[in-house]
Amino acid sequence: xxxxxxxxxxxxxxxxxxxxxxxxxxxxxxxxxxxxxxxxxxxxxxxxxxxxxxxxxxxxxxxxxxxxxxxxxxxxxxxxxxxxxxxxxxxxxxxxxxx
Amino acid sequence: xxxxxxxxxxxxxxxxxxxxxxxxxxxxxxxxxxxxxxxxxxxxxxxxxxxxxxxxxxxxxxxxxxxxxxxxxxxxxxxxxxxxxxxxxxxxxxxxxxxxxxxxxxxxxxxxxxxxxxxxxxxxxxxxxxxxxxxxxxxxxxxxxxxxxxxxxxxxxxxxxxxxxxxxxxxxxxxxxxxxxxxxxxxxxxxxxxxxxxxxxxxxx
Numbered sequence: 001x002x003x004x005x006x007x008x009x010x011x012x013x014x015x016x017x018x019x020x021x022x023x024x025x026x027x028x029x030x031x032x033x034x035x036x037x038x039x040x041x042x043x044x045x046x047x048x049x050x051x052x053x054x055x056x057x058x059x060x061x062x063x064x065x066x067x068x069x070x071x072x073x074x075x076x077x078x079x080x081x082x083x084x085x086x087x088x089x090x091x092x093x094x095x096x097x098x099x
Numbered sequence: 100x101x102x103x104x105x106x107x108x109x110x111x112x113x114x115x116x117x118x119x120x121x122x123x124x125x126x127x128x129x130x131x132x133x134x135x136x137x138x139x140x141x142x143x144x145x146x147x148x149x150x151x152x153x154x155x156x157x158x159x160x161x162x163x164x165x166x167x168x169x170x171x172x173x174x175x176x177x178x179x180x181x182x183x184x185x186x187x188x189x190x191x192x193x194x195x196x197x198x199x200x201x202x203x204x205x206x207x208x209x210x211x212x213x214x215x216x217x218x219x220x221x222x223x224x225x226x227x228x229x230x231x232x233x234x235x236x237x238x239x240x241x242x243x244x245x246x247x248x249x250x251x252x253x254x255x256x257x258x259x260x261x262x263x264x265x266x267x268x269x270x271x272x273x274x275x276x277x278x279x280x281x282x283x284x285x286x287x288x289x290x291x292x293x294x295x296x297x298x299x300x301x302x303x304x
Contacts, residue, residue: 018108022115027199030119034199038119088112091105098102 007090009083011056016041016049021084024059024076032072050074058083122200122250124192126184127299130291133177134284140173141280148276158223173283188299200249208246211238232275236265236282251298257290 012018019039023030030038036046053059058080062073076084117123144166151162182196189196215238219231240261247255261282268278 015108015111018112019115022112023119026116026120037195037198038115088109091109095102095105095109 007086008094009087009090011053011058012084012087014049016045017053020046020049020053020074021058021076021080024074025081025084029062029073029075032074035074053080056080056083118194118200120200120249122198122204123298124185124189124194124196124201125204125250125294126181126188127291127294127297129177129181129184130287130294132180132184132291134287134289134291136173136176136180137287138280138284140169141276141284143169144276204246204249207249208242211242211245214238215242229272229275230269232279233265233268233272236268236278237262238265239282240265251294253290253294253297257286260286 012021016039020035023035023038032046036043039046041049050059050061054061057077059074059076062075064071064073147162147165157163186196215235218238219235222228222231222234240258240263243254243258243261245258247253247258264278264282264286268275271278
């Protein structure tokens with residue numbers, strides 16, 4: 001039981017952070033505006049959760065210009081994908097064990 | 100209590116993964132209507148062919164022109180119905196019809212579909228008339244299989260059935276119209292109904 005809990009990752013223990021990682025697991029990258037629409041959150045809210053995940057090095061942020069428009073893209077790192085998979089497995093284990 | 104929270108989280112994850120990578124506003128009802136248009140078109144073409152007294156419809160004839168007009172009408176009607184009904188469904192789901200997943204679905208649909216269309220026109224030019232119906236059925240099937248990764252999984256099996264139908268049709272040249280009616284008509288109605296019952300109606304609740 002103890003080792004399962006240790007895989008529950010505090011970094012993912014929030015609905016929006018969970019959402020960001022879910023999107024980046026199935027998409028190579030996602031841009032800021034589309035991410036915002038998908039998760040139905042405000043600019044500031046998304047930015048703060050992105051920052052938290054970036055600090056853990058679970059995602060990378062690339063900023064570039066398309067013409068004159070700034071464009072921000074997110075992608076999951078290999079470490080981020082691994083950590084998220086472990087987190088999902090741990091969630092499933094917890095549900096199984098308590099049944 | 101904790102348990103339910105984890106179950107909900109897993110459901111959320113699944114939902115977001117699907118929403119961000121698949122276009123799920125594709126309307127099943129539009130498939131049924133496209134099938135009905137196709138059958139009406141096939142009946143009209145059948146009547147035109149029955150009326151003429153000679154054996155072949157030549158490319159310069161009035162009949163050929165009429166058949167092309169009917170085919171175009173069916174295609175235009177089917178596509179506009181699909182766009183209108185999907186836009187309506189997308190609005191209800193709070194999704195944009197022109198987004199990354201619908202674009203990805205369309206690109207992957209149109210690569211095999213355009214190939215098949217161009218191939219069909221080349222066959223027409225080379226006078227391989229008997230192969231046109233099988234080729235269009237096969238390429239449409241492959242297009243559906245390819246697009247199914249970016250929308251409902253159900254399209255994959257529909258695509259495979261189209262490919263099989265096209266291959267069978269290859270052995271029966273001259274019956275293309277009936278295979279077309281069976282594929283674009285009956286199969287669309289059948290799968291459209293399944294998708295409507297499985298996905299559209301459920302979301303309307």
